[in-house]
Amino acid sequence: MKVCVVGTGYVGLVSGVCFSDIGHQVVCVDNDQLKIDKLRRAEATIYEPGLEELLQKNIKQNQLSFSKELSASIKDAEIVVIAVGTPANEDGSANLKYIEAVAKEIGQHLTSYKVIVTKSTVPVGTGQKVKGWIKEQCGEIPFDVASNPEFLREGSAIHDTMHMERAVLGVETEKAAQYLKNLHAPFNTHLIVTDIETAEMSKYAANAFLATKISFINEVANLCEKLDADVTKVAETMGFDPRIGAAFLGAGIGYGGSCFPKDTQAFIQMGIEAGYNLKIVPEVEKVNFEQRKRLVDKIELAFSDSLKGKHIAVLGLAFKPNTDDMRAAPAIDIIPMLLEKGAKVKAYDPVAMDRAMKIMPYVDTAESWQEAVKEANAVVILTDWKEFKEIDLDVLKSKVTDPILIDGRNVFDPVEMREKGFYYDSVGRKKMSIEGDNYESIDHRGSGIYRQKLS
Ligand SMILES: NC(=O)C1=CN([C@@H]2O[C@H](COP(=O)(O)OP(=O)(O)OC[C@H]3O[C@@H](n4cnc5c(N)ncnc54)[C@H](O)[C@@H]3O)[C@@H](O)[C@H]2O)C=CC1
Numbered sequence: 001m002k003v004c005v006v007g008t009g010y011v012g013l014v015s016g017v018c019f020s021d022i023g024h025q026v027v028c029v030d031n032d033q034l035k036i037d038k039l040r041r042a043e044a045t046i047y048e049p050g051l052e053e054l055l056q057k058n059i060k061q062n063q064l065s066f067s068k069e070l071s072a073s074i075k076d077a078e079i080v081v082i083a084v085g086t087p088a089n090e091d092g093s094a095n096l097k098y099i100e101a102v103a104k105e106i107g108q109h110l111t112s113y114k115v116i117v118t119k120s121t122v123p124v125g126t127g128q129k130v131k132g133w134i135k136e137q138c139g140e141i142p143f144d145v146a147s148n149p150e151f152l153r154e155g156s157a158i159h160d161t162m163h164m165e166r167a168v169l170g171v172e173t174e175k176a177a178q179y180l181k182n183l184h185a186p187f188n189t190h191l192i193v194t195d196i197e198t199a200e201m202s203k204y205a206a207n208a209f210l211a212t213k214i215s216f217i218n219e220v221a222n223l224c225e226k227l228d229a230d231v232t233k234v235a236e237t238m239g240f241d242p243r244i245g246a247a248f249l250g251a252g253i254g255y256g257g258s259c260f261p262k263d264t265q266a267f268i269q270m271g272i273e274a275g276y277n278l279k280i281v282p283e284v285e286k287v288n289f290e291q292r293k294r295l296v297d298k299i300e301l302a303f304s305d306s307l308k309g310k311h312i313a314v315l316g317l318a319f320k321p322n323t324d325d326m327r328a329a330p331a332i333d334i335i336p337m338l339l340e341k342g343a344k345v346k347a348y349d350p351v352a353m354d355r356a357m358k359i360m361p362y363v364d365t366a367e368s369w370q371e372a373v374k375e376a377n378a379v380v381i382l383t384d385w386k387e388f389k390e391i392d393l394d395v396l397k398s399k400v401t402d403p404i405l406i407d408g409r410n411v412f413d414p415v416e417m418r419e420k421g422f423y424y425d426s427v428g429r430k431k432m433s434i435e436g437d438n439y440e441s442i443d444h445r446g447s448g449i450y451r452q453k454l455s
Pocket residue numbers: 006007008009010011012029030031032035083084085086098101102119120121122150151152153154258259
């Protein structure tokens with residue numbers, strides 16, 4: 001099919017590249033000239049494993065092109081996909097100004113029937129607004145609107161798209177349904193055909209539920225710490241139950257990213273506007289923020305005095321591994337809290353340094369984890385990059401001033417950390433003594449070795 005994708009952020013770019021790779025003829029449009037120039041040179045504008053290869057392949061095979069001109073690009077398209085951003089307003093509701101601008105522009109340039117599909121995450125009712133914005137510009141020219149929200153994750157976006165578990169197609173006519181079925185046919189996925197409002201709601205419900213799962217396991221982790229249980233084993237046990245499922249039961253410092261924080265807020269706002277106040281999701285948000293603060297408490301607890309003047313090495317800035325996306329990353333909350341308490345922070349991330357420093361230019365940076373941890377009083381893990389999982393603990397110990405590691409992502413094994421002589425605190429896991437083979441629990445101050453060193 002001939003497809004025009006408007007917006008080349010994460011969603012637009014990955015969708016456009018994947019649609020072209022499964023055989024559709026795709027043109028991607030963005031009003032950012034610099035992005036278009038770069039993409040035309042087959043250079044990826046986001047860090048996403050596997051993206052650049054597919055970009056190069058499909059441009060070379062003339063399946064994929066890029067343009068700044070919406071009018072020319074939609075002319076021959078059968079399907080126009082809207083994939084622009086929907087950032088949060090002050091009150092948390094979704095800001096639709098980019099959607100409105102694109103819808104009106106499409107309306108102005110519509111010359112023949114097309115299905116105009118919203119892929120961006122938008123509140124229930126937006127599909128009807130999009131229809132109105134297009135219609136007021138194009139008059140009698142026929143078109144259909146549809147909703148096809150995106151479920152990909154950053155960092156595994158190509159795989160998620162190529163092997164999508166399902167797609168929800170929110171439509172008003174049989175013709176639009178057929179167009180979207182044809183678009184998705186090569187993905188060979190489960191298609192749920194429904195009305196536009198239901199499709200729009202499905203996206204918010206899915207993200208809010210995933211966020212709830214994370215906050216739920218974080219609360220279980222907090223209770224595990226009080227009662228000496230291990231949240232990773234609890235999660236494993238729960239996860240084998242197919243009614244629960246193992247995914248998204250990773251306790252840590254709470255969710256970040258461009259979507260969960262913004263979409264939970266927009267969902268709450270949608271409820272308020274509709275006259276039904278959601279009760280669970282606001283608590284999910286509260287638990288999520290408290291999880292950041294709890295990590296700072298753990299760092300403070302590692303020192304008998306205050307954090308004043310302590311050199312803290314922060315490993316990981318991106319909101320999760322395999323992306324350079326810093327939007328709502330836990331590091332943005334945690335680092336200022338540490339600085340506020342008088343700590344000196346040296347930060348390192350394998351790919352997000354540039355983006356992170358645009359947001360936090362005041363933070364001292366290192367070019368490698370080895371440089372960041374040099375003479376550190378404590379090492380703090382904020383993102384579970386593979387590079388950090390593979391750290392040689394003996395090398396790490398030889399570089400730091402104090403062997404204190406506070407792990408916000410449960411990357412290391414507490415028993416091994418104890419054996420290596422680290423003060424090790426993580427999320428929702430037992431603290432171990434280092435004496436003897438009986439891994440008896442000790443108080444919250446971590447490994448016995450370090451306590452001896454302190455005394
Ligand atoms: N980032 C993600 O992993 C996911 C995002 N979503 C949703 O998809 C939507 C897009 O998200 P991102 O790709 O992250 O957004 P983004 O903000 O990174 O990218 C949006 C792009 O649209 C372009 N744009 C804005 N106005 C335009 C116009 N009038 N004409 C042409 N281009 C225009 C911008 O220049 C930018 O390149 C959001 O609603 C988001 O909630 C859904 C699933 C996953």
